[in-house]
Amino acid sequence: MLSFIKTYSRTTMATHSNSSFLLHLSFIINALYIAVSQPFIGVNYGQVADNLPAPEASAELLKSTTVGKVRLYGADPAIIKVLANSGIGIVIGVANGDIPSLASDPDSATRWVNANVLPHYPESNITMIAVGNEIMSSGEDGLVSQLLPAMQNVQNALNSASLGGKIKVSTVHSMAVLTQSEPPSAGSFDQGLMDILQPLVAFLKNNESPFAINPYPFFAYRSDPRPETLAFCLFRPNSGRVDQISGKVYSNMFDAQVDAVHSALSRMGFEEVEIVIAETGWPSRGDRNEAGATVENARAYNGNLIAHLRSMVGTPSMPAKSVDTFIFALYDEDLKPGPQSERAFGLFKTDLTMAYDVGLHNSASTHKNPPTSPVTPERETQWCISKFDVGEAELQRNIDYICGSQVIDCGPIQSGGACYEPNTVLSHAAFAMNLYYQTFGRNPWNCDFSQTAMLTSQNPSYSDCVYPGGSI
Secondary structure (H helix, E strand, O other): OOOEOOOOOHHHOOOOOOHHHHHHHHHHHHHHHHHOOEEEEEEEEOOOOOOOOOHHHHHHHHHOEOEEEEEEOOOOHHHHHHOOOOOOEEEEEEOHHHHHHHHHOHHHHHHHHHHHOOOOOOOOOEEEEEEEEOOOOOOOHHHHHHHHHHHHHHHHHHHHOOOOOOOEEEEEEEHHHEEEOOOHHHOEEOHHHHHHHHHHHHHHHHOOOOEEEEOOHHHHHHHOOOHHHHHHHOOOOOOOEEOOOOOOEEOOHHHHHHHHHHHHHHHOOOOOOOEEEEEEOOOOOOOOOOOOOOHHHHHHHHHHHHHHHHHOOEOOOOEOOOOOEEEOOOEOOOOOOOOHHHHOOOOEOOOOOEOOOOOOEOOOOOOOOOOOOOOOOOOOOEEEEEOOOOOHHHHHHHHHHHHOOOOOOOHHHOOOOOOOOOOOHHHHHHHHHHHHHHHOOOOHHHHOOOOOEEEEOOOOOEOOEOOOOEOO
């Protein structure tokens, strides 16, 4: 864990001009995000189960969401076919067991592309082929040494089919390829893997393909189950953690892990190689010894992650853009081995209803009956305010988190701002928390703040201080 904590007080909040215009613009952008598919938000479609819906039903489910990409672990033709003309990007996978034949025989790679890509493309928008999954940390030295040759042969097969610039070739890594990730600026890869990683990442650079990795803040919390770690992992208000080398401030574990990978690539001389998050998620249940595996935490992590991606704020080392991220997973997979959590990552149940709502429903969907949970009647306008029995220290932490995020404009509660008076922590926290709630989707979990906030239907605006509001 990063050891030093930096706090933002009201006196260190940035003051921005044209605050009302910027706030209005942020609302418009968020509304547009919710109404259309988002290419930077994807989902993993695993199939290690015996109770999954038919591919046709799953395709309709995906079309009713804002998910822009789907990652398959194989190349199931039934799924690829039903996603034709949907606009949804598709990542298909080469099984680990197929790597030896693809590495040793270029004709095998050609046959694989001919069988799994050419019958579907371009009607089905295949964007990338992931050759193997977490091979570098598998301990199988034979597969590790054959990985790059297999990728090269698949790339050559695509080039021969005139698809080299249209479909990328990569492989997916676990965070175990890093030996150091804290602080993020010191991120570095395992030196024992460098003989393979150096030419592999050079291949990615030369072909403009991404470095794909699977960060899971859930595992970081499971190994350090303190309340402050949970808040850091779930994008909840916290005091922030400072990288003592770079001085950058981190408000969540996801950004810290992504920037650690960026630092490791930069240290190798490949700063410009794009990073794709091939998997990340949080289980809704687990064994007794699996701290934090609850529905509430899964909803918070995935919902707040999606809001974070939609904000386009980026990470401290890669600001102003969202890293393409595939959330694990579309469904629970009841046949997966291991602890209970392995079978509990699904965003949706196999009856096509939501396991919990993370704000993926596409409000502009033209599907008459999208297979999601029953639609609830539109509720009245609500605002997020401070609970009155909460201590000032907790409310100040909320202010520090929100106003230090560089996304929310806290100018109105700065000296001279329309909402500066009354100059109390309670009043300033209420305004800041409502801004956060209204900006990031107006979902219940956006007005939680470790149970220090509540929703109200009474407009808290006063005098010239206007609290933004909207129907949910």
